[in-house]
Amino acid sequence: MKKITLECFLNEEPVSLEIDENARLLDVIRDVAGLTGTKEGCGVGECGACTVIVDGETVDSCIVLAASMQGKHITTVEGLSKNGELDPIQQAVLDHHALQCGFCTPGFLMSAKALLDKKPDPTRDEIKMAIAGNLCRCTGYQQLVEAFEDAAKEYQKR
Amino acid sequence: MQRLSYLKPQTLEEALGYLNEYGEKVKPYAGGTDLMVQLREHTSKLKDVEYLMDVQYLPELRGIEVKDDCISIGCMTSHTEVNESPVLREHVPFLSIASSTVGSTQVRNKGTVGGNICNASPAADTLSPFVALNARLTVVSVDGTREVLVKEAMEKAGKLKFAPNEMATRITIDRLDGWHTAFIKLGRRKALAISRMNCAVALKLEDGVIADARIAPGCVFATPDRVEKAEELVKGQKPSAELFEKAGLAVSEEMIARTGIRWSTEYKKPVIEALIQRALCRAAGLPED
Numbered sequence: 001m002k003k004i005t006l007e008c009f010l011n012e013e014p015v016s017l018e019i020d021e022n023a024r025l026l027d028v029i030r031d032v033a034g035l036t037g038t039k040e041g042c043g044v045g046e047c048g049a050c051t052v053i054v055d056g057e058t059v060d061s062c063i064v065l066a067a068s069m070q071g072k073h074i075t076t077v078e079g080l081s082k083n084g085e086l087d088p089i090q091q092a093v094l095d096h097h098a099l100q101c102g103f104c105t106p107g108f109l110m111s112a113k114a115l116l117d118k119k120p121d122p123t124r125d126e127i128k129m130a131i132a133g134n135l136c137r138c139t140g141y142q143q144l145v146e147a148f149e150d151a152a153k154e155y156q157k158r
Numbered sequence: 159m160q161r162l163s164y165l166k167p168q169t170l171e172e173a174l175g176y177l178n179e180y181g182e183k184v185k186p187y188a189g190g191t192d193l194m195v196q197l198r199e200h201t202s203k204l205k206d207v208e209y210l211m212d213v214q215y216l217p218e219l220r221g222i223e224v225k226d227d228c229i230s231i232g233c234m235t236s237h238t239e240v241n242e243s244p245v246l247r248e249h250v251p252f253l254s255i256a257s258s259t260v261g262s263t264q265v266r267n268k269g270t271v272g273g274n275i276c277n278a279s280p281a282a283d284t285l286s287p288f289v290a291l292n293a294r295l296t297v298v299s300v301d302g303t304r305e306v307l308v309k310e311a312m313e314k315a316g317k318l319k320f321a322p323n324e325m326a327t328r329i330t331i332d333r334l335d336g337w338h339t340a341f342i343k344l345g346r347r348k349a350l351a352i353s354r355m356n357c358a359v360a361l362k363l364e365d366g367v368i369a370d371a372r373i374a375p376g377c378v379f380a381t382p383d384r385v386e387k388a389e390e391l392v393k394g395q396k397p398s399a400e401l402f403e404k405a406g407l408a409v410s411e412e413m414i415a416r417t418g419i420r421w422s423t424e425y426k427k428p429v430i431e432a433l434i435q436r437a438l439c440r441a442a443g444l445p446e447d
Contacts, residue, residue, distance in 0.1 A: 002163065024194065044199075045191055045262075045265055046262075046350060048264060058267060059267055060191075060265065062194075063194035063195060064190060065194065067212065068187065111264075133261065133349070133350060134262075
């Protein structure tokens with residue numbers, strides 16, 4: 001397999017990664033960059049567990065060709081906390097007990113982050129729309145929506 | 159996933175050169191939301207593909223241009239961009255609505271309108287508004303440029319009538335200024351599901367009478383099309399639920415005439431009739447039930 005060099009920004013750090021030219025972004029994040037917070041669920045872009053943010057917009061990293069990410073800014077769940085402080089979205093999910101097994105959580109956090117960065121005062125329906133591409137099979141969505149509503153209040157103060 | 163080489167043309171000329179050299183061995187990569195899944199599932203139609211050609215750097219495939227009598231949309235325009243475009247929302251609102259029903263936010267951010275058409279699935283969510291808008295694909299190769307009607311672009315499900323060295327760059331649609339449009343999609347659930355059936359309609363109303371009409375049911379024919387019989391039936395008439403019920407019947411008759419009675423007909427017939435009637439009522443501003 002031919003290797004190519006992917007130069008991009010991963011959680012705001014410039015990185016240069018040797019990758020298989022047909023690798024998925026998900027595999028590059030997990031296996032090459034070693035950031036295993038991003039999860040693989042369905043592998044076909046339906047469950048949202050592998051959601052990351054590319055240039056401000058969420059994508060399912062399991063159906064993105066990593067080679068196409070040259071020069072782009074990629075944010076994974078590892079990029080949410082700053083200087084040891086949790087992002088308000090992470091804190092709100094903890095406060096609302098909005099997870100059980102936690103496998104879907106990184107994806108939900110990234111969908112919420114992309115929404116609140118664009119729109120810090122979303123309606124409840126806008127929150128639901130933003131996470132419609134993320135599936136949770138244990139806790140349900142009620143606590144997640146309430147957590148993101150709380151996190152939005154923190155984002156509005158920024 | 160099968161072994162594939164990555165091509166990254168910086169100009170259209172370079173891309174067309176690759177297509178001319180490698181033919182069916184090269185597959186354009188737009189948003190990847192269908193392609194990456196098909197590659198993972200080893201779909202037989204991709205078994206000969208050896209190269210993925212990333213078309214994100216080609217300016218000819220970008221941007222939305224409003225012209226005097228039409229609108230030109232670059233094939234790389236994402237569903238999110240279509241949904242959020244103020245000019246498309248103003249001129250062709252049912253296309254924006256259809257784009258907003260594709261997959262999830264993540265899929266809409268990557269998936270493109272060109273890909274939605276060129277993937278050639280009869281269940282694609284945006285096909286029916288594009289067909290109602292008389293959409294034409296600009297298809298280019300080293301041999302030149304031609305226009306192909308979207309409704310005539312598919313040979314069969316999953317297969318385009320393109321030569322191996324051709325690719326689509328833009329989609330041109332009619333401007334329906336002042337028309338009233340509606341799009342209704344029926345999926346297996348509200349979020350994330352592809353269309354089970356859908357319909358896109360547009361009505362031109364003059365002095366309370368339907369002066370012109372476009373009626374395009376989705377996912378009911380092998381390749382997408384309008385139903386002229388239903389359009390003729392409503393033209394010159396005043397909008398009413400009864401009239402639109404007849405239009406729905408005309409569509410279901412056309413569906414059966416073209417595809418025959420199938421195991422699913424018992425379900426699809428009353429449902430497409432109801433979808434057409436509701437969409438026409440919605441477009442005309444009448445109550446839907």
